[in-house]
Amino acid sequence: MRAIATPDGQALGNLGLRLLARLVDGLLVALIAAAAGWSLLERMARVMLERMDELSPGQTLSPFALVGDPAITSASSTFTLVLLAVSAVYTVLPLRFYGATPGKALCGLRVRDWHRPGLPGWGQCIARWAGCDLLGQVLGIWYLVDFLWPCWDQRRQALHDKFARTVVVRR
Numbered sequence: 001m002r003a004i005a006t007p008d009g010q011a012l013g014n015l016g017l018r019l020l021a022r023l024v025d026g027l028l029v030a031l032i033a034a035a036a037g038w039s040l041l042e043r044m045a046r047v048m049l050e051r052m053d054e055l056s057p058g059q060t061l062s063p064f065a066l067v068g069d070p071a072i073t074s075a076s077s078t079f080t081l082v083l084l085a086v087s088a089v090y091t092v093l094p095l096r097f098y099g100a101t102p103g104k105a106l107c108g109l110r111v112r113d114w115h116r117p118g119l120p121g122w123g124q125c126i127a128r129w130a131g132c133d134l135l136g137q138v139l140g141i142w143y144l145v146d147f148l149w150p151c152w153d154q155r156r157q158a159l160h161d162k163f164a165r166t167v168v169v170r171r
Contacts, residue, residue, distance in 0.1 A: 008116075010117065012169055029087050033079070033086040047072050048066060048072070099120065100171075110170075113166060124165060127164035128166055131163035146158050149162075
């Protein structure tokens with residue numbers, strides 16, 4: 001049987017609102033990371049334009065040539081680290097101190113332990129971030145599987161919730 005509330009009666013978060021919260025948070029993280037890593041993005045764009053200028057008339061630029069380019073690989077890898085750092089700070093700190101990321105707060109949701117009310121602990125916040133964003137960067141398909149998991153889970157938990165022993169509830 002699917003749960004609709006925690007053992008102490010707090011209503012579980014709506015899947016549609018969770019999607020909206022994830023979209024808001026993803027957009028904000030992307031904007032902050034783009035601002036923080038702007039020089040890296042500029043470097044990648046500059047190298048791509050240089051590679052296009054080097055082409056002979058009628059020749060096309062293969063995406064595979066760009067992927068193997070050391071300048072692009074270096075900037076891209078560093079930008080990924082910037083993105084992960086921004087994501088970690090954006091996610092872990094608000095969860096630990098307020099129980100919600102800005103997107104979740106906007107949607108009237110918060111994160112808590114399944115068995116007890118209150119704010120999640122440091123370990124839970126870090127595990128939640130690592131189980132979603134860190135694994136998602138390493139295993140791209142992970143984002144999709146993690147996002148869809150609450151659709152059939154009895155407690156509406158994503159995989160990152162299971163790792164952290166947390167659940168998303170309505171405020």
